[in-house]
Amino acid sequence: MENPLNVALVGYGFVGKVFHAPLIQATPGLTLHTVVSRDAAKVQADWPELTVVSDARTAFADPAVDLVVIASPNDTHAPLALAALERGKHVVVDKPFTLTLQEARDVVAAASRAERLVSVFQNRRWDADFLTVRRLIEEGTLGRIAEFHSHFDRFRPRVQDRWRERDAPGGGLWYDLGPHLLDQALQLFGAPLAISADIARLRDGARAADYFDVTLRYPHHRAVLHASTLVAGNGLRFAVHGTRGSYLKHGLDAQEDQLRAGVVPGAPGWGMDPRAGEVVLERDGQLVTEIARAEAGDYRRYYAGIRDAILHGATPPVTPQQMLDVMRLIELGLQSSAERREIAVG
Structure with missing residues (x-):
């Protein structure tokens, strides 16, 4: 397989710790590279080899990061997704994708302009x-x-x-x-x-x-x-x-x-x-x-689909239109x- 995609996970609360981190690490072709958290000790107790930063924009600026996964509180989803896309990163957002349909449209449009993938984590x-x-x-x-x-x-x-x-x-x-x-x-x-x-x-x-x-x-x-x-x-x-x-x-x-x-x-x-x-x-x-x-x-099938969409141009497991339909x-x-x-x- 190609060199794995490096993933930055934003947020290490329940969803980030229990769902995203282990699923990312268990999906061939993805590597959990960085976690954004204000509690570095909590993260490194589980993943001592990871880089932990306190500011999401530090992770977004890292050229080694290919994919950003946002697992922070719901009201941060849209602004963090937009900031990551501006730095040329692919983005996965935990549900809900955004708070409003207009925010969702703005994020989808930004991804299109940046020619980057954006998707929402619909593991169920x-x-x-x-x-x-x-x-x-x-x-x-x-x-x-x-x-x-x-x-x-x-x-x-x-x-x-x-x-x-x-x-x-x-x-x-x-x-x-x-x-x-x-x-x-x-x-x-x-x-x-x-x-x-x-x-x-x-x-x-x-x-x-x-x-x-x-x-x-x-x-x-x-x-x-x-x-x-x-x-x-x-x-x-x-x-x-x-x-x-x-x-x-x-x-x-x-x-x-x-x-x-x-x-x-x-x-x-x-x-x-x-x-x-x-x-x-x-x-x-x-x-x-x-x-x-x-x-x-x-649930690994979601992240395998994200990997294949980024590396091989496959249809994302959750498409922009599907995200907009749910938000509507x-x-x-x-x-x-x-x-x-x-x-x-x-």
Whole structure:
């Protein structure tokens, strides 16, 4: 393989430490070269050989850096992406891509002028259960889809003092999990006709949205996207209902837990979900429940796609238009919830 691409990671909080750093290091053709963090000791406890700098612009000015990955608070995404592009770097931004659709357009335009790649980290396209859903739909196992329910619920009843839960630009669950669920729906079904959203604060003392229930209206089916921080039971992830049967899946993809536990991406059992889900189909006039054949997930496929796009001109794993489509729905969802009405997507 060619000389590896040197990567500068901006931010070493939960997302940078748990997701990006190990996935970058585990992807052939990429090398984690620099981390931007004000806590050098924290970074070097995990990666003693890395360069650590406190200022992102120092990393952007380094000619050895090829690719910048931005895993800092949401309101810094657009300005940092623009600054990195100005220095001729390729850029990956953790979701959400930006705070507004106009910011997203500005970053995409800057990347085009600089002739550099820009992409957003939509790792959950490579969740095992989402890949299983995609296969079942594409194979026609469930028939014509009538209802698609996608849940990402957790039980976090106590409000924490962290930027994701503050009443500040980019805070709240809609910016945190909304981009994932919207992107998955768009991958399966394309753009909806309209969106209806209920985005709310339900926990005692909540300062940012901690709940959303969103319906995407398509000509012949509905996609319901739901997330809450007050779900201690149930654990539904997907419920997909069609004219031939249903797919039901409980529990989240295993890769996040594996990364939290320090499992090296690609180790034995990586991306395998022990809870494969069930398919309920009609056979000979009877409803029969079967264990679904589960696909294997692998978040490294995102970074392998970034590598191939930079080195070989392949289509990026998440294209600029796909990023803009998600940001458009993020904004329309906020408008729908504020005005308490369905908004046409057009």
